[in-house]
Amino acid sequence: MNLKQLSHMLALSQTTVSRALNGYPEVNEETRRRVMDAAKRHGYRPNPSARRLATGKTGMIGYVLPTGATVDIDPHFVEFLSGLGDYARSHELDLVLSPADADDEETTYRRIVANKQVDAVYISAPRPEDRRVALVHALGIPFIVHGRSEGLDFDYPFTDIDNEGAFHEAARLLIQLGHRRLALINGDDRETFAIHRERGVRRALAASGLTLGERHVCSLTMTEENGYRAARRLLEESDAPTAIACSSLIMSLGVVRAVRDLGLSIPGDVSLIAHDDVFPWLRPENFSVPLSTTRSSIRLAGARVAERLAARISGLEEGVRGEVWPVDLVVRGSVAGAPA
Amino acid sequence: MNLKQLSHMLALSQTTVSRALNGYPEVNEETRRRVMDAAKRHGYRPNPSARRLATGKTGMIGYVLPTGATVDIDPHFVEFLSGLGDYARSHELDLVLSPADADDEETTYRRIVANKQVDAVYISAPRPEDRRVALVHALGIPFIVHGRSEGLDFDYPFTDIDNEGAFHEAARLLIQLGHRRLALINGDDRETFAIHRERGVRRALAASGLTLGERHVCSLTMTEENGYRAARRLLEESDAPTAIACSSLIMSLGVVRAVRDLGLSIPGDVSLIAHDDVFPWLRPENFSVPLSTTRSSIRLAGARVAERLAARISGLEEGVRGEVWPVDLVVRGSVAGAPA
DNA sequence: AGAGTCTTCCAAAGCGCTTTGGCTTTTCTG
DNA sequence: CAGAAAAGCCAAAGCGCTTTGGAAGACTCT
Numbered sequence: 001m002n003l004k005q006l007s008h009m010l011a012l013s014q015t016t017v018s019r020a021l022n023g024y025p026e027v028n029e030e031t032r033r034r035v036m037d038a039a040k041r042h043g044y045r046p047n048p049s050a051r052r053l054a055t056g057k058t059g060m061i062g063y064v065l066p067t068g069a070t071v072d073i074d075p076h077f078v079e080f081l082s083g084l085g086d087y088a089r090s091h092e093l094d095l096v097l098s099p100a101d102a103d104d105e106e107t108t109y110r111r112i113v114a115n116k117q118v119d120a121v122y123i124s125a126p127r128p129e130d131r132r133v134a135l136v137h138a139l140g141i142p143f144i145v146h147g148r149s150e151g152l153d154f155d156y157p158f159t160d161i162d163n164e165g166a167f168h169e170a171a172r173l174l175i176q177l178g179h180r181r182l183a184l185i186n187g188d189d190r191e192t193f194a195i196h197r198e199r200g201v202r203r204a205l206a207a208s209g210l211t212l213g214e215r216h217v218c219s220l221t222m223t224e225e226n227g228y229r230a231a232r233r234l235l236e237e238s239d240a241p242t243a244i245a246c247s248s249l250i251m252s253l254g255v256v257r258a259v260r261d262l263g264l265s266i267p268g269d270v271s272l273i274a275h276d277d278v279f280p281w282l283r284p285e286n287f288s289v290p291l292s293t294t295r296s297s298i299r300l301a302g303a304r305v306a307e308r309l310a311a312r313i314s315g316l317e318e319g320v321r322g323e324v325w326p327v328d329l330v331v332r333g334s335v336a337g338a339p340a
Numbered sequence: 341m342n343l344k345q346l347s348h349m350l351a352l353s354q355t356t357v358s359r360a361l362n363g364y365p366e367v368n369e370e371t372r373r374r375v376m377d378a379a380k381r382h383g384y385r386p387n388p389s390a391r392r393l394a395t396g397k398t399g400m401i402g403y404v405l406p407t408g409a410t411v412d413i414d415p416h417f418v419e420f421l422s423g424l425g426d427y428a429r430s431h432e433l434d435l436v437l438s439p440a441d442a443d444d445e446e447t448t449y450r451r452i453v454a455n456k457q458v459d460a461v462y463i464s465a466p467r468p469e470d471r472r473v474a475l476v477h478a479l480g481i482p483f484i485v486h487g488r489s490e491g492l493d494f495d496y497p498f499t500d501i502d503n504e505g506a507f508h509e510a511a512r513l514l515i516q517l518g519h520r521r522l523a524l525i526n527g528d529d530r531e532t533f534a535i536h537r538e539r540g541v542r543r544a545l546a547a548s549g550l551t552l553g554e555r556h557v558c559s560l561t562m563t564e565e566n567g568y569r570a571a572r573r574l575l576e577e578s579d580a581p582t583a584i585a586c587s588s589l590i591m592s593l594g595v596v597r598a599v600r601d602l603g604l605s606i607p608g609d610v611s612l613i614a615h616d617d618v619f620p621w622l623r624p625e626n627f628s629v630p631l632s633t634t635r636s637s638i639r640l641a642g643a644r645v646a647e648r649l650a651a652r653i654s655g656l657e658e659g660v661r662g663e664v665w666p667v668d669l670v671v672r673g674s675v676a677g678a679p680a
Numbered sequence: 681a682g683a684g685t686c687t688t689c690c691a692a693a694g695c696g697c698t699t700t701g702g703c704t705t706t707t708c709t710g
Numbered sequence: 711c712a713g714a715a716a717a718g719c720c721a722a723a724g725c726g727c728t729t730t731g732g733a734a735g736a737c738t739c740t
Contacts, residue, residue: 045451045454045455047393047455047456048455048457049389049392049393049396049398049455049456050393052389053387053389053390053393056389058389060436065421065425065435067422067425067426067428067429068426069426071422071426072422072620072621073418073419073421073422073425074418075415075418075619075621077418078413078414078415078417078418079413081405081413081437082407082411082412082413085405085407085413085437085439086407086408086409086411086439088407088439089407089439089440089441093439094436094437094438094439094457095405095436095437095438095439096400096434096435096436096437097421097425097434097435097436097437098434098435099425099426099428099429099433099434099435100429101429111385114385115385115387115388115389116387116389117388117434222621223620223621223622223623224621224622224623224626225621225623225626228626250621250622253593253622254626257626257628260628261628279415280412280563281412281415281562281563281564281590282563282564282590282593283563283564283565286564286565286568286594286597288597288600288601
């Protein structure tokens with residue numbers, strides 16, 4: 001059932017039927033009702049391919065997915081996706097993942113924009129002076145950044161959490177508990193979130209006249225193994241830290257294992273606070289020693305990004321407002337006063 | 341730059357240019373070269389929206405993503421996606437995720453097929469008599485099932501691993517080591533993979549005149565917490581198992597924690613074998629006691645599914661061949677002879 | 681009543697591609 | 711060398727929708 005058939009059986013022109021269906025004002029309410037009715041009764045659904053050729057609108061939001069034999073997709077992605085998908089569904093939006101060579105995402109961005117394959121895109125895991133952000137900005141497609149870049153000479157819309165604030169608070173708590181030697185086991189510090197977290201820790205330390213030793217900050221992809229290695233290296237040093245802030249729950253699994261392997265204990269010998277993106281399958285309260293966390297649901301962020309993308313597509317949101325969500329500090333058993 | 345312009349500047353008809361570009365035979369090789377050349381030089385890329393309206397081909401593969409406030413996307417998904425994306429990229433395929441109400445995926449399948457939004461779909465986590473499989477089969481869109489259904493009155497193409505064989509081997513090893521009371525901590529047993537795994541364990545036990553006690557098999561979503569609960573319940577019973585087979589690495593984190601909480605040890609008091617889908621961020625050899633596993637890369641499966649989808653789209657693969665991959669049994673420190 | 685203004689609808693021109701059917705020209709065949 | 715077959719190209723008709731530019735009729739106003 002296409003528009004032609006429908007309009008023919010209504011003895012109306014395609015124009016009128018199309019307009020009736022799309023809510024244009026220049027059609028009699030009585031007529032509109034008739035059209036709507038017939039459309040529903042015959043299960044008419046406009047062909048999206050035709051519509052997108054005519055309008056350029058696709059009803060899809062895009063994400064460029066870096067791939068490659070050595071490229072691992074962040075497990076956080078799936079949680080973000082849960083939120084994004086949940087919102088997208090309610091607005092009849094689909095998500096298209098365009099796989100790209102991780103070393104050349106630009107080509108893919110250009111392609112999906114030039115081909116009008118999606119109405120908007122989002123960008124995740126941004127870095128300072130992120131080229132993708134600059135690119136989509138230049139290309140003029142609606143977009144939202146999940147996270148923040150830095151050092152760009154223009155403003156752009158983003159949704160981020162207060163990584164600096166979160167880690168500042170975490171560090172401040174540890175310092176208040178008497179810790180003097182803190183360490184940070186961070187994610188990839190080419191990404192802004194990691195930079196902000198480090199900044200937060202440093203700021204808290206500085207406020208008490210302390211510093212973050214150069215060897216006391218690690219930047220690694222967030223795997224259990226890397227958490228283990230980092231913790232092990234840190235704790236075997238002569239000036240081992242008495243408290244660790246860790247950027248991910250997965251890494252802290254490794255940290256906990258390292259602590260145990262070294263015959264140390266949490267929080268007796270070392271306090272631990274990690275960032276929790278809220279996974280349904282791994283919860284900080286269930287760690288052998290319940291883990292203190294800075295918590296922010298990445299799933300909620302996904303839903304929010306979808307919401308803003310939808311708003312931008314339909315013109316309801318304009319401007320370049322960046323929003324920064326506060327992060328909860330949840331204190332559990334893994335922190336205690338510094339050992340004597 | 342569109343076809344019209346290009347053909348005009350080549351002084352050829354759109355027909356000829358289109359055919360030259362798409363490799364049709366009825367065009368002079370010399371002409372084809374000229375066309376190809378000009379196309380490249382001017383960076384001509386056919387508009388996909390127009391192409392899909394004309395041909396019905398979209399260059400996209402689809403996946404219906406169950407969503408909802410209480411629905412969690414399986415963390416395995418992201419690894420599968422890595423493989424799928426990696427292959428898809430090399431074939432210029434995009435992946436479209438269509439979020440659906442988890443209680444009504446059918447509507448979404450019908451929509452994406454009716455609208456010709458994708459060239460093929462894949463289905464994951466199938467159940468016996470899976471309605472989605474029956475549906476896409478009936479709708480006639482090319483598809484591959486990742487995993488297997490059961491009890492369907494038609495054949496269909498799938499890529500699965502030998503779950504039954506894997507858990508049969510695992511259980512057989514444990515039995516050979518003298519274990520008599522095995523337990524299975526399984527995933528959701530409404531899904532075929534879990535049924536097959538249980539079947540494998542039972543078959544191995546039966547071969548030695550043993551059985552799987554009713555209370556010795558748990559079926560839960562695969563979270564750390566559920567692994568803990570299940571293990572704890574099992575090990576606190578009077579006829580506690582001396583060996584556990586576990587369906588996921590994440591769950592076994594909880595199992596290990598439970599064992600430790602109860603003052604028991606692996607493998608002294610209880611042997612443990614888990615299934616490993618191969619996550620980059622959590623590796624069985626790094627467990628405090630290196631974990632024996634049945635191993636199969638879900639990422640490879642993703643790539644294979646993409647490969648088969650691409651083949652089916654281009655007509656290179658036909659028929660309903662199901663393929664079943666063997667699974668490695670990797671023995672590490674977590675298994676030992678049964679305690680006296 | 682005539683002019684002007686709405687209201688309501690329509691015909692037709694796109695959107696940019698593929699493909700059918702046919703028309704020349706060239707090449708082969710007996 | 712005539713006739714048939716093959717090669718190479720083209721015009722135009724879709725694909726199914728939106729949107730432009732009217733037009734016809736109804737209504738208002740002076």
